[in-house]
Amino acid sequence: MEKIKVALQQRVIPNYRVPFFEKLGQRPEIELSIFSGLPRPQEMIEIAKNISNVNFVKGKNIHLFDKRFYICLQPGIHQWLREYDPDVVILEANPRYLSSRKAIQWIKKEGKGLIGWGLGVPNHSGKLSKIVSETRFQFLRNFDEIIAYSKHGKQQYVKAGIPEEIIHIAPNSTAPKPDFPPPIREQVFQNGRAILLFVGRLQTRKRVDSLIRACAQISEDQQPDLWVVGDGLILNDLKSYANLNYPRTKFWGAVYGKELEEIFKRADLFVLPGTGGLAIQQAMSYALPVIVAEGDGSQSNMVFPENGWIIPANDENVLVSTIKKAISDPAELREMGNNAYDIIANHINIDIMTEVFITSIIETFKLRNKYGR
Incomplete structure (x- = not known):
């Protein structure tokens, strides 16, 4: 032909x-x-x-x-x-x-x-x-x-x-079909605290500052570690803001390849509080449940109650309550992560x-x- x-x-x-x-x-x-x-x-x-x-x-x-x-x-x-x-x-x-x-x-x-x-x-x-x-x-x-x-x-x-x-x-x-099995995570959080992960270019519309504030509103004994991967014009501003409001925030800068893979494997929950969600699928391919803000509707094809949460944009109270709910049950979070992996492996x-x-x-x-x- x-x-x-x-x-x-x-x-x-x-x-x-x-x-x-x-x-x-x-x-x-x-x-x-x-x-x-x-x-x-x-x-x-x-x-x-x-x-x-x-x-x-x-x-x-x-x-x-x-x-x-x-x-x-x-x-x-x-x-x-x-x-x-x-x-x-x-x-x-x-x-x-x-x-x-x-x-x-x-x-x-x-x-x-x-x-x-x-x-x-x-x-x-x-x-x-x-x-x-x-x-x-x-x-x-x-x-x-x-x-x-x-x-x-x-x-x-x-x-x-x-x-x-x-x-x-x-x-x-944006992600290929995984050629690796889902990472195996323990039924309890490492060091007793969940690791929340954000990956993306650091822009105002990504609302990383909102994620920092949300983590700060969780009771101290449940507060997660927040990892931010990415670079952008507001990186230094976010570092200063996190230092004052949520010192448990770690900024990795721009990370790629094997180093980024290891970060995905160590995280417990992926959170995208603003617009632009290109890393969602990559996170799901590493068996991470996700919290994402409503956007153009494309999230509805991949985020379901079985693998994550779609929350209203610009609603910090809902972001706080959803994070608290997500990290309250590590075993359920692991099951949701496996469901996320299945979606990327077999559907999207x-x-x-x-x-x-x-x-x-x-x-x-x-x-x-x-x-x-």
Whole structure:
């Protein structure tokens, strides 16, 4: 079978996405080319430098305006598509990327298959909400198929008017299927205290200060050790804050590889009190139960009462009570950790994500050929 030529567009490619794209690029069914640009400096995204098994084209992003008015132009996308001449194109399903609209015209004219990939459809309110919703629907209806990050995202696309049968769910995965058994932990905490772990880039939106305050509100005899792994502009501020408010906090800095693996194995509970949850899956792959704040809905695919807690964002009282409940029963915490491992091993990992993409690519390619496009 001749390989299907696939062109995949991204605004930017963070480092954490590289293993997935490399896995996708290894598949014998396809030949993959990826186009992306640079983020804005204030986004502090660690971007991919190289991607194996892929024709990686680094383009230019033009960022205009900010927040709710943000739009992005990728002028190089048109030349890339014409030169590569793919069979199937995968675009981020985001109408704010204006160059994609022109690209879609070319894709349709040339009879290429078109797949959209996105989080879902945000809610709009105000006088212009109907116009915004209609404009988004007209954009989304161009896609032959759509890949959503989560069930929540799929529901949003259906609500926006997209037929359910053309929507696939590829859980937003950053961790491979574990090639190791779950770590064995004792039924009691080491040194009589639980170890709470946070891993991530240190930014205000991650709310690590809230986690420090929450630990300080627990009675002294039950207070856990708090480990913070990561670097960022607010590292020194957090160190000073923790020194004053919760000296049981240990800052590891940026840690990778075997050293990070050992930290995951020694921890008892992973906590993410703010937005951005890329380390959740890695923590779960080391049999750690998790406490995460509500975000874009993708957590609902992987965090259940059997393996953790999803708590309201910005509610410190709930964070305190949930930590206290979690560390009150080490044996139950271990069982929840094993459930977390099972989810990553068998339900949410980049191997499964890759399979969903390949299925959608093949379906779209066959649809294109069926109608002689």
